[in-house]
Structure formats: C-alpha cells, structure tokens
Amino acid sequence: MLPSLFRKWRESRNASLQLDAILTAAEPEAPLAERNSWLIELGYWIRRDGAPGGDDARADKGPRDGSEGEGGVERSLPQHVRLRYLLRVLERNPDWALAFSRTVRSILRDNDPTALFCDTGVASHPGFWGEMMDRLQARFLPPPPNRSDMSSLFALLFVHLDDAEWVESIEAGLVERLTLVLGLADAEEEGEEEAAARRGLERTLAASIQVLVSQVRATGLSQAIRSRLKGRVEETPFFRLDSAAQALFEEDLAHGDEAFGQRINYFRALLDHCHAAAQHVYDELEENGVSVEVVFQIERMKIRLARIELLLGAWSEPGRPGARQHLTAELIRSTQARRSVGHLVSSSFAQLARKVVERSAETGEHYITRDRGEYREMMRGAAGGGLLTVLTVYLKFLIYGLHLDKFIEGLLASLNYAGSFLLIHFAHFTLATKQPAMTGPALAHRLDGARRPEGREIFVDDTIAMIRSNAAAIFGNLAAVFPVALAVQWLSGKLLGVSLLTPAKAIATIESFSILGPTPLYAIFTGVLLWLSSLIAGWADNWFALHRVHDVMAYNRRLRYVLGAKGALGVADFWRRNLSGIAANVSLGLLLGLGPEILSFVGPHMEVRHVTLSTGAVGASIGVLGLDALRMPALWLAVAGIALMGFLNVAVSFALAFNMALRSRNLRSVDRRELSAAVRRRILERPLSLIVPPRRPAAAPDAGGSRA
Template structure:
C-alpha cells in the first residue's frame, strides 16, 4: 500500500490527463479555481514528455529555429486539434479569455521576481515558505497562476523560442467565438478592446512600480547617501513624469508622447546612476545588508519598468509578448530562490570584508630584502610571545577545571598573547594567509595582459616566500626558547613544568597518524573565520560612523578633552580590525572546539606555532632519550603537515571568497599555474631569497642581476 502511494506520488510530478479529456473538460462558466486547475493540467500535458529538445539546423534570428523543443511539438498538435474541432476551439478560446479576464495581472507585472518584503530576513523567510507552500489555485491572482503553471526548469526557454507562425495560429484559436453578432470584421472591435485593456494594465503596472522605486529612492537610508538636494534627484521627479506619460487622451503617435517618453527613460537612467552612487558610498563608508537589499530590489523594479514600457510602447514588435512572458516566467522561478537573494544581498558585504583583508594582507607580502628582514624579526618576536602562551596553556589545562572554564581561560590566554603580538608589531605566521589571499586575488583583474600576469606571478612568489619566512621565524624562536625554559627550570629549580606523562601524551597527540590532519584543517577554518570577523567589525565601525560618534561625544570630551577624545577615536579606527581579529581568533581557538565537541564531533586545535612550542617543552622534560621515540618523529611529521594545512586551508578559503566577491571574468587557471611553475623552475631560490630591491623580482627569460 505505502509503496503504491509512494510510486504514484513520484509519478504525479510529470503525470497529466490525455488531451481529449482536457479539452472535453473545458468550461468557460466554471468557477475560477476549476478553470485555473484546468489550465495547470494543460501546462503539465504540454511538457509531460521532457523539457529540452535536440539541436537542428536552420532558422534565423537569435533563439529561433536553432533548437527544437518537445513542447513546441505538443503546442502544434494542440492547435491542429482545435483547428479541426471548432466547437472545442470556441470553448477553449472563451475559457482562456475568461482566465485572463478574471485573474488580476498587477501582482504578476509588479511583484513577480521583486522582493515583496522591506527587509532581508522577512524576505528570506517568505521565500523559504514559498518553496514548500505553493499558492492555492482559487485566488484571482495571475502571479499565483504563473507560479503553479510554469514549474519546468526550461519553461522560459521554450516560450521565448515560439515561432511567429505558431503564435499566429494560436492567436486565431484564442479569438474563436469573439465575433459579435452582426460584425463582419471577425471581432476587430473586440480585439481592439483587448489591446486597449492590455495597454491600460501595462501603464498601470508601470505607475505602481514607479511609486515603489520612488519610495525606495526617497527613503532615509538611500537619500542620505546621495549628493545634492532631494528635489533634484531622479526619484523625486519620477511621479510627475509617469503621470504626464499616462495622460488620458495622449496616444503613442503624438509628438508629445515621444518627448515625454524620452524624458521618462532619462530619469530611469538617472535612477540607475544613483544606485551606483549609493554602492560607491557603501564601499567607502561601510556596507549595510539592508541597504544593499533595497538597492537590489530597486534595480529589479527598474528593469521591470523598462520591460513593461517596451511592451506598452511597441506591442506589435515581433516576439515582444513571448519575450515578456518568458521574462515573467524567469522572474517567477527566481523568486523561489533563497540563494539568489543571499548572493545579491551579501556580495557587497563580502567585497567590503575582502577589501579590508586585502589592505591588511598587503603589509604581509615582502618584496625586497629589507621588508623580508623586518618580517623575520617580527616573526621571531611573535614566536617569543608564543612561548609564554604555551606555558600558560599547560598551566590552565593542568588545573583540570570544567571544560567550559578551561576553554574560556584558554581563550583569554590566546587572545591576550595575540593582542600583545599585534601591538608590538610582531607576526604570527598562520594569520597571514587569510589576509594575503584577498590581496593576491586583486591581481587577477589584470592577468589577461602579459604585464598583469607577471605582477600576479611576482606577488604569488612573494606571498609564498613571506609565509614561509614567517613560519620559519616563529618556529626558529618558539622551539629553542620553550626547550631552554624547561631545561633551566629543571637545572635551577629541580622541577619540571609539566610531568613526563604529560610530555609523552603531548608528543603522541601531534602524531601524523591519527586525527592531527583533520584538526589542522579545522584550525585553518578558524583562522579564516577570524579574518571574516575582523572585516565585518571594520565595516560595522565605518557604517555606523563610530569614529565621529566617539570624537564628538560630550562626555568623552569632558573626561579626556577634545584632543583626547579625537585620539581615542583614531586609535579605535586604526585598530578595530586588528583587535577584532585577535580577540575573535582567541575565542575561536579556546572555546570553539569545546562548543563544537558539545553539539557535534570532538575537535581540537592544532596550531603549528603553539604545537611546536609544546613539543619543545616536552623535549625539555624527557631529555635526549626522547629522540629514540618513534612517536617524536611522527609528531615532527605531523607538525610539518599541520603547518601546510593551517596555511593552505585558510588561504584557499580567503582566496576563494575574494574571487566570489568580485565580478571577475573566468581566467585560464592552467596558464596561471604554468606561469608560477615556470618561475619556480627557472629561479627556485626566489622562494627563499628575496630580490635586493622592490620590483626587482626575476622574471622568466631574464638574467638575474
């Protein structure tokens, strides 16, 4: 029983009645719900045997005659049957006309494909609900009927590809029975009334969309980001322009209509330019997802106005109505997509976050020996601070407190040491890739030109060299210093800072044979997430103008003085991103594994610098005898892989996000990889030794200075 029901449920996706049963059930006097259900059933019959067709030769014009659709074959068969049975054709035409007459098209023209809610969250909830809860067919709403009728993935394609001959035959069928008693012109007056009604619906829908665009453009969130007086903005003038264009008695042939139409289209172009101006302001002063959502919705409304305007002004242009219906189908189907909504709304924020990371990443790419030496010294300082972090970590976990308390104290330990590294202008190697990835992605804009490709290769080599130098600088200090502290403690105090059992367990926990690679990947993700949080915090600071709020705060000025308040505001503006990155990374490394292990799989942090310091401490406890332990060398291999995974995962995630946040054309990745390989094979020492001067990077085919 259940298997039968499940089989029928699966078959119902594409099943339909036979054509004769559908045409027999045609009834123009039936309730609207029954007529709508009849049309939906006809739609399923038309596409029942598949969507896409086969490629054939012949035909002219874009999209016409170059592809054959099975839906076209069924449409021709339907028209042929109706032409042979005038009684069916008369009822068919009357039913179709009644469906068009009784379903309100305003929502279809104005709301289909356009976000209907004022905010991103409410619109996302609405779309999620629409995916699982389709509209009922008993509503007099053409938009709901479209959503139920056109459910095929390729419906818009086959509708737009309908040829003129088939459309003309279908139009004759739909006019069947329209001839009024005593009329010798075959229903010309009725058709004239139909075209007049269609033109009125289009102009009314354009006026509705204009009111919505005007409301968005004059809202505080958009108006405050535009230059000039409000009455000079194109949004303010749209209302009077559309009223003049739709003036009663004004025909399309009038010269005044042409002038007013050109003025109205110029205002639409001005609205597009204003949207770009808002985007430029957002990129400079912080991105708001809600404002981006409103601008994206307005852009869709402007595009819809232009589509309806073309159909209203040029109704007789070949293929115009098929194109209009196809665009409405595409909009109906896109309206169900949550990913499209999120992509359009968050792309701008992602770009802002990436831009901030790229600015920071530029400082981590060394291009000459002077910068290389400064990076090595900064990395050595970072390694020295990390030694204290390692010993504090052993102390915290040696207290055997509650897991959450342990994680919280570990977070404070990590965050504190990272902040010290930040303010001392030192470097922690594994934080670099999440910043250098976006900086490197910027170079892809120009890789289509030879000089742009060379710049990309130069920076790729410099980035690899800089990351390797930072890791070497960290490890070259953290391992011997951690070992020396433990050795001195044993020699002077006669005590070990950790027990031998803990030392052995520490070494074994870093073995390459086990979960260490997985934990290292997890740590790389956390490193990337901290860069996202830093970019978001910097965007929030700029968006809400926190610098100006602090600089002009009355109480801060009273306590610190005017200059003190300004300096405090400048301090936070300079360091908001760095403080956010370091504090968030400390919290993620300390509390992240504890929280994830509570709700999901067990995870631990495997950070290459911290782990190297831990091994150095363990060796100081165990002495030279530890060199005979196989677990030590497995741990060394594990730490080597750990460094590669920490860097590779965080860099890959940051680089991929940078690519997705920018409107970049697709580049030949094989050529980029080949160019980098050629440089490495030609000048392998460039991965280790920087050039003497910036810009002196050796290129393939050139001689070294």
C-alpha cells in the same frame, strides 16, 4: 500499497493527462479553480518528455501537415514540437478549438495581472530576514489555484528552469497561429473582445507602472538612500518621477502625439538618473562600509526600475515583434527567482562579502614581502611572534593542568590566546598562520587585471611572494618557539629543580600530535577558525566605517571635554588603525579556546592544532624528557604531524579566503588553468625565488589594486 502510492507520488512530479482528455475538459463556464488547474495540466503536457504520439494521436483526426516533417521536428525544442501538435489538432477540430479559446480568454480575464506585473520577482518585505522567510515559505508551500491572481497562476504553471527559454524562443509564425486559434469565435464578436482586452491590458500596464513608480520613489526618498545622495531632496530624480509618470499616462494623450514622445523621453531619462543614483549609493557603500539592509533596498529598487522599463516597452510598443514572448519570459524568470533563497542571499550579501574581502586585502598587503628588506623584517617579526608564543604555551599547560570545568578551561584558554595575540599585534610581530586568511584576498585582488599580460605577471609575482612570505613567517615562528620553549624547561629543571610539566604529560602531549591520529582533522578545523577570525575582522572594520564611528568618537562632547579635541581625535585614529587587528586577535582567541568546547558539547569532539603552539609544546616536552625523547617513535610521528599541521593550517585558511574573494569579485570567468601554468613555469624557472627574495621589488603597473 505504500510502495505503489510512493511510486505514483514520484511519477506525479512530471506526469500529465493525454491531450484528448485535456481538450475535452476545457470549460469556459467552470469555476476559476478548475479552469486554472486545467491550464496548469496543459502546461505539464507541453513540457512532457518525448514527442507527441501514442495515446495523443487519438486527438489528431487528420493527416500530418507536410510542412512539419521529421527534420523540422528535430530542429525544434520539444515544447515547440508539442505546441505545434496542439495547434494542428485544434485547427482540425473546431469544437475543441472554440472551447479552448474561450477557456483561455476567460482565464486571462478573471485573473488579475497587477501583482504579476508589479510584485513578481520583487521582494515583498522591507527587510532581508523577513523576505528570506517569505521565500522559504513560497518554496515549500505553493499558492492554491483558486486565487484570482495571475502571479499565483504563473508560479503553478511555470515550474521548470527552462520554461523562460522555450517561451521566449517561440518563432513568430507559431505565435500567429496561436493568435488565430484563440480567435476562432465569431469575427465581429472577437474583434470587440480583442479591442476591449487590448484596452484593458494597456490600462493594467499603465497602472502597474504607476504602482512601481510610487514604490521606487518611496525607496529613493527613504532616509537610508536619501542620506547617501548629494543635493537637496527635490533635486533627486526620485522626487520628480511621480509627476513625470502622471503626465505620461494622461487619458487624452495619444501615442502618436509629439507631446507623448517628449514625455516618454523625459520619463526614461529620469529612470536613467535613478539608476545612476542607485550606483552612487553603491559607490558610497564601497567607500564607507556596506549595510546588508541598504544593499537589499537598492537591489529591490533596481529590480523595480528594470520592471518599469520592461512594462513601458510593452505599453508604448505593443506591436513590436517578440514583445509578448519577451515580457512573458521575463515574468517567468522573475517568478522563479522569487522562490530562490540563494538568489536573495547572493544579491544581498555579495557587496558585504566584497567589502569584507577588501578590508582583509588591505591588511594582507602588509604580509607580502617583495624584497630582501621586507623579507628580513618578516623574519624578525616572526621570530618575535614565536618568542611571545612560548609564554602562551606554558600558560596553556598551567590552565589545563588545573583540571577545571570544561567551559572555564576554554574561557581561560581564550583569554590566554587573545592576550598573547594582542601582545604580538601591538609589538608589531607576526603569527604565521594568521597570514594566509589575509593574503588570499590580497592575491585575489590581483585577478582584476589577470587577463592582460602585465596583470598576469603581477599575479604570478605576488603568488610567489605570498608563498615565500608564509614560509618565512612559519620558519621564523618555529625557529624561535621551539628552542626557547625547550630552553625554558631545561633551565627551570637545572637551575630551580622545577619541572613545568610532568613526564607523563610530556609523553601524552607528543603522542597527541601523531600524524597517525586525528591531528590532520584537527588541523583542518583550526584552519577554518583562522579564516573565520579574518571574516570577523573584516566585518568589524566595515561596521566601524559604515556607522562613521571615527567621526562619532572624534566629535564626542565628553571625550573632547576630558582629552581635548586633539586627544579625542587621537583615540578615534587609534581605533581606526587597530580595530581590525583587535577584532581578529580577540575573535581568534575566543574561537581557539571556546570553539572546540562549544562544538564538542553540541557535536563531534574537536581540538585545536596550531602549528606554532604545537611546536612550542613539543619543545617543552623534550625539555622534560631530555635526549631520550629522540629515541621515541612517537616524537617523529609528532614531527610529521606538525609538518602536516602547518601545511593544513595555511592551506585551509588560504583556500577559504581566496575562494570567498573570487566569489565576491565575480572572477570565476578568469582562466585559472592558464594562471596556474604561469605560476608553475615561474617556480620551475626560478625555484630559489620561493626562498630568496629579489634585491628590490619588481616595478610593474597596477593591475587591479594598489600595493599599499
């Protein structure tokens, strides 16, 4: 029994009654819930797979119309074929047609369309998180059919993604036939009904536009938007929008009057100014930091402005060909978007993602070396970073040698990592694996101009420079950390007779880096943590700019009293220069130290595998074991593991950052295969360019971003 019920439940997703049963059930005097359910069932029949026939043929009591031959059916969408079949059946069965038309008209009369026109597709909550919860509920809890609300009926009637397309593509002849079928009652009575329905629709459209105008005006005059616009409040287009709408919808104003033309042109000009003001707010956010809530408000206002223009066209030009289909299709699209959580997230977070990426791109520019002078500086910085990492390696051995509680160990390891990374940052040294998460956005920034030959050349140049820079940084780190870590342990043993770690610990350390163990998985996990730290850095920089913290600190009364105006400005400048770096290094330290412990507590066991730290640990272990370590197979498995570890650290963090940059800039239309081919050709033509930089940077026009 249960399998049968489950099979029926699955079939009910797209199943429908036969057409004769649906037409027989048409009852204009039935309760609204039954009439709405009847229309929903008809919609499922129109979308039903396969051409009408079989049991449906019982509804067609006359011969087929020769104008709808086999070729015509093949050229039509399946929904159009079924709609023609329905109309043919109704045209040949007057009793069914009369009940059908009266039932449809009663449904249109008794369902209020105001919410459909004003609220469908528009966020109903003032904030992002409330709207997300509402959409999740709408996705899994559809409205009941007994509400006298056209928006609820649309949500139940149009459930397939292609519904808007087939509705909008209905040809004019089919629309005319449908109109005639819906007017099969007495001609004089029908004329009065049509006139009353037309006047009612015009009033509803006008009222809906005025409701939307009041909502746009409220948003545009809110503090979050108003504070980002220039001029006085009464000079903004939002302030004048309401009075312009009232003048346009005066009852004694006919559509053919000259005054009507002037007023509607003025109203449309104000709408254009509102769009321009919204774009100005976006530009201000691009420059001074992005707020998800402000972006959410702007996106909601833009949707309402577009809806006003859509309804205004239907109200001012009701007889325009295709107007009804276009309006219905747009309302269907809005209804389906209203259920989409992904659409809400993408529209609200795209600007924030772009801003975070832009901040990372600015930092990443400094990690790309384009000539031999910059290359030498990179090598020196990487060697310095490797030298300081030696201290981190031995402090890590000390912390884990205490055998403390796991959380305390993770916290102390986090402080060790964060302190080391901050020391490297302020010494202007380089930690190699931090680069890819920053250089990825910088490289994606070049794709803005990659459709032009000169832009493509710049992209290829920067790709080669990025690969060369990352390789130089890794080599510089490892060239310093390995011999110095080994030398520290060797000198400690020879001069002081003290071993900084036991032979058993040294062997276990080497074995833990084997390529045959979980090292590749741990290296991928570490690459994800490196990418997350770059996101945190970009977010912190965006927050600093959005809330104008620099100005807050520079003009803080107590800071100026203690340090003076120049001193307060210096503190503010320091944080503006270094906040991103501090956030990146502190967050990376916390992620590397506490991240594995927290994840292991709630999920699978994970460890950190960082190529520079692991190489230093192997160097220290060889210092304990001496030359005998070279005869250990585990050592060479560890060497292979560290080589793969370095590749995965870099590749994973770079791939995640580059992919996010592509999505934030909406650059997926760029021909990636052509760009990849161009990079491969450059490598084959000049393989040494991956190692040896040019003598001076190549001069090239800007292709989507500065080379700061």
